[in-house]
Amino acid sequence: MGNSKDHDGDDTLCPIAHSTGLVGDRWSILIVRELLLGQTRFQDLQAQTGATSQMVAARLKRLEGDGLVERHAYSRRPPRHEYRLTPKGVHLMPVILALRTWGERWCKPEGEQPATRMFHRTCGSELDLDGRCPACGGLVAWTDMRGQPSEAWAEERRQRAADFTDHRRVSANPNTE
Amino acid sequence: MGNSKDHDGDDTLCPIAHSTGLVGDRWSILIVRELLLGQTRFQDLQAQTGATSQMVAARLKRLEGDGLVERHAYSRRPPRHEYRLTPKGVHLMPVILALRTWGERWCKPEGEQPATRMFHRTCGSELDLDGRCPACGGLVAWTDMRGQPSEAWAEERRQRAADFTDHRRVSANPNTE
DNA sequence: CTTGCAACTATGATTATCATAGTGTCTGTT
């Protein structure tokens, strides 16, 4: 199997058609988000995205086939893998950031705190939603940013991870008191 | 108004989950691309995206329901509508631009011309793929950009429009010599 | 009064996704 099969818009010059052919669906985007946040394990991707296990497996397979993700064995016996973004995958960061900005501005109740605070790596100032540095007075490149999850969002994520393992234990052994 | 039905990720603080709930699919993104390019008519959206008519109809309905698109009658008798992005829709531009940059850099054969050349509105210089102005020496905000389709891409789009009307005439009246 | 166009809607087949359950391989505990 060669990479980037027929699911990309190969028959057009439009780069957006190409992009959406590879990451034009909810689960792929959410998985990339998680990988950018530093998650590497299958179950964490599943828990934090809310996708079913086949969705995660299928998407990871496709992302790997398209060269966005690499699978590394961190243990044979038992065979365990971690998933990491390739440079091609990491360069989706601007897409994720743009979706973040739009989502914060247009999809969330007014006045709610952003889920992630962004800082200018070189000067430490907190950036506004558009990625502007109030100290340096201009747009900051994504490579010069550092993100920090808000306490509320970190808590939500911990909760999700806990719920996931709970649910697993329950469905594996339903007759526990 | 806090509309946006149940298809957005309403139960999370993550703005990306919210965004992908509204535009986390290929057809929505491609339709937004077309609207940003200035197309307004149903058939043009269909021809240029390659979606089926129900997909266009369904997506426009959803985008309208979510407040990204407005439908204006430009003629009663016969009843005709045009579709336009609302400010909420227009603000997806950075997402589209990020997908463009990524698609040009990672999904197309090396050395191929970008489908669209971007210029700095205030100084006229052509921007690089990352949206940097070589004259002004920094990142340019999307509101200060102007795009111009390459001749090759314009031709591809003309071709697509022509093929579409051809196909329509043929399937409506198949026994023409 | 027929042809044609624009903007859809209807239909039935094919695919994708979902909820749920199960498998295989190891580790750590009893």
Add this chain to the structure above:
DNA sequence: AACAGACACTATGATAATCATAGTTGCAAG
């Protein structure tokens, strides 16, 4: 040695989305 548990999946059958194709409506021009 036996067994529970973690992890990374795969299997299955039901439900939902998407596809190709065709049809409808409303009007205008010839």
